[in-house]
Structures are given as C-alpha cells and as structure tokens.
Amino acid sequence: MTPHYFSEKPSTTGKTILIHTHQLGNRLTFKSQSGIFGWMKVDTGSELLLNNLLLPKKSDLTILDLGCGYGFLGIALAKAYPQNNFVLTDINKLAVRLTKENCKTNDVLQNTRVCQGNLYEPVKNDHFDIIITNPPLMAGKKILKEIIVSSINHLKEQGSVQLVVPKKKGLISMQKMLASVYGTYQVLTKGSGFWILKSEKAKT
Numbered sequence: 001m002t003p004h005y006f007s008e009k010p011s012t013t014g015k016t017i018l019i020h021t022h023q024l025g026n027r028l029t030f031k032s033q034s035g036i037f038g039w040m041k042v043d044t045g046s047e048l049l050l051n052n053l054l055l056p057k058k059s060d061l062t063i064l065d066l067g068c069g070y071g072f073l074g075i076a077l078a079k080a081y082p083q084n085n086f087v088l089t090d091i092n093k094l095a096v097r098l099t100k101e102n103c104k105t106n107d108v109l110q111n112t113r114v115c116q117g118n119l120y121e122p123v124k125n126d127h128f129d130i131i132i133t134n135p136p137l138m139a140g141k142k143i144l145k146e147i148i149v150s151s152i153n154h155l156k157e158q159g160s161v162q163l164v165v166p167k168k169k170g171l172i173s174m175q176k177m178l179a180s181v182y183g184t185y186q187v188l189t190k191g192s193g194f195w196i197l198k199s200e201k202a203k204t
C-alpha cells in the first residue's frame, strides 16, 4: 500500500467524517475518510471552481468530474442541475466508494454515474460538453499533462475544460499546456490563492 491520496488503494486510518455544507442553494452531506484528498473539509479551490464555472443554459449536458475525490464537485452540480448528466471518476477506489455512497445520500443517483480508473480510461468512448477538474498536483507533471492533452479528445465541439489551479503551484505550466492544446485559455476568476481557467474546443 502507498500512502498517497492519488493511489488506487490509498492508506487510510479508517477515520470517517460527515461534511455538511451548503452549495448552489442546496444542503449537502458528504461522507469522507482519511486517504482521500482534502478529506476533512471542502477544498477552497474546488469551492471557487464550483461557484465560477460556466454552464451553458441547456439541458442534457454531459459533464465529467475527473478526479472526483469524495464527489464534492460532481454531486453539488448534479443536485443543482438535475436536467444535466454527470460522470464522476477517480483512480482512488476508496474515493469512488465514498462518491457512490454520497450520490445516494444526496439523492442524485438518477443523473450521475461513478467510475473507477486511471485518467480517461473509464470514459474512453465518451465525449462531454464540459470536463471539470481540481487536478491532482501531487501526482506530478506527467499526469497533469495527460489530463490536459487528452481532454480535447473527450470534448464535443465547443465543449470546454474548466479547472482550478493554485497560483503558487503549477499555474504557469497549466497555462502553457492549455495554450498549446487549445490555442488559448480564459481566466474565469482568481481568489484565495487560486485561479479558475477555461479552454474551449473549436468548432470544426
């Protein structure tokens, strides 16, 4: 067993907590456990992304939450936008188990699918309107590059990737990666030491 939250089987003390939070107009409860990224409280960067991402005013959008952790982003969005469909994935088996449980607790089973696997492997044949991620910076540059480079292959035309990056860790390389894959990127907001970035797949 390896100790990292981004392992398939993270080490855990087994300690679990319930996080009660109010997001996008809904009261939500998340079960979390040691061995999961930011397991003791809602992550500030994820909360900034949740509150600033751009969602077209359409129904039947398909949205991927890549690296879902205990399910914070995907579940908060699935609850607020029941007319859209969400896929939540993570490499961490504990994270996936908790996310499935949290989908049930927060009553979003009807518009969510939760899958375990590396990067885009669980969604290899799928194309999304939006890919959101709070990327696993600790997993290293190779994984981050793979997340950005492959994202364009999993977006529909005019689909977008929207992500959060800490200003002091990985911002410049993430900006360069987005610019090299998509030609450009937009800064949706900055705050509390985080930037929210968005790039769009061009219409062919």
Ligand SMILES: C[S@@+](CC[C@H](N)C(=O)[O-])C[C@H]1O[C@@H](n2cnc3c(N)ncnc32)[C@H](O)[C@@H]1O
Pocket: 005, 006, 007, 037, 038, 043, 046, 066, 067, 068, 069, 070, 071, 072, 073, 089, 090, 091, 092, 095, 117, 118, 119, 120, 133, 134, 135, 136, 137, 139, 143
């Ligand atoms: C910074 S955390 C964000 C977690 C969650 N989205 C949140 O906002 O609390 C990044 C997540 O990416 C997952 N991850 C790391 N490497 C991955 C990989 N190769 N494939 C899929 N998920 C990965 C980690 O297990 C972790 O849950």
